[in-house]
Amino acid sequence: MTLAALASIGADLVALAVLVGALYIRRHSRKDLMSAYVGVNVGVLAVTLLLATASVGAGLGLGLFGVLSIIRLRSTQLTQHEVAYFFAALALGLLGGIGAPLTTTAALMALVVASLWISDHPALLRRNRHQVIMIDHAITDETALTAHLTNLLGARIRSIDTQRLDLVNDTTLVDVRYQVDDTQPPTGAPAPAGLGSAAALPTVPSPTDTWAPVSEEPPSYLPQQRAMASR
DSSP, X not given: OOHHHHHHHHHHHHHHIIIXXXXXXXXXXXXXXXXHHHHHHHHHHXXXXXXXXXXXXXXXXXXXXXXXXXXXXXXXXXXXXXXHHHHHHHHHHHHHHSOOOHHHHHHHHHHHHHHHHHHTOTTTTTTEEEEEEEEXXXXXXXXXXXXXXXXXXXXXXXEEEEEEEETTTTEEEEEEEEEEOTTSOOOOOOOOTTSOOTTTSOOOOOHHHHOOOOOOOOOOOHHHHHHHHHO
């Protein structure tokens, strides 16, 4: 292994430490994904370094990438920023093993890390939120649904996407993207007019409130005793 390859490996490990240790762990803190990012980066780096050597033919290189393509990632659903970190770790491994000049490799690695540092910064769009909310009313009118969510969240609704409207159970599942107002907390206003409110719903007493023990008096045997005495 040449000195240039060792330098590329060192640059890749430094960039990976900054990407995973300084950015991802401090902002998102998922240990399972940290090991996945490190494994993908080092694995891609090793395969790329092997393919860059003159002793490896094109057939073996295609076979290695064919084996890698069979592997499927079976895990929990990843968010979009986690996918971005995943591809960044993969790109760093490719840049470290492709055999480009060290200055070019280091500059491109710094560009990848800096792009994620800026795009995933907490101060960027810090008031924007995303939630999937189950509403205890079946609201078919989109305008009324937007007004209800605005009063409920105390925020400016950017977009809504009704995922399920259940008229039998009287529920609405909606995907909401909104922008919170730092000066006004959520008001938790009631539902739109015509839908009723929780306060107006009839209360059903619990079994412990309605249960009352029935006291039964023991039967009296005095008449029978008197009849026997008269005989």
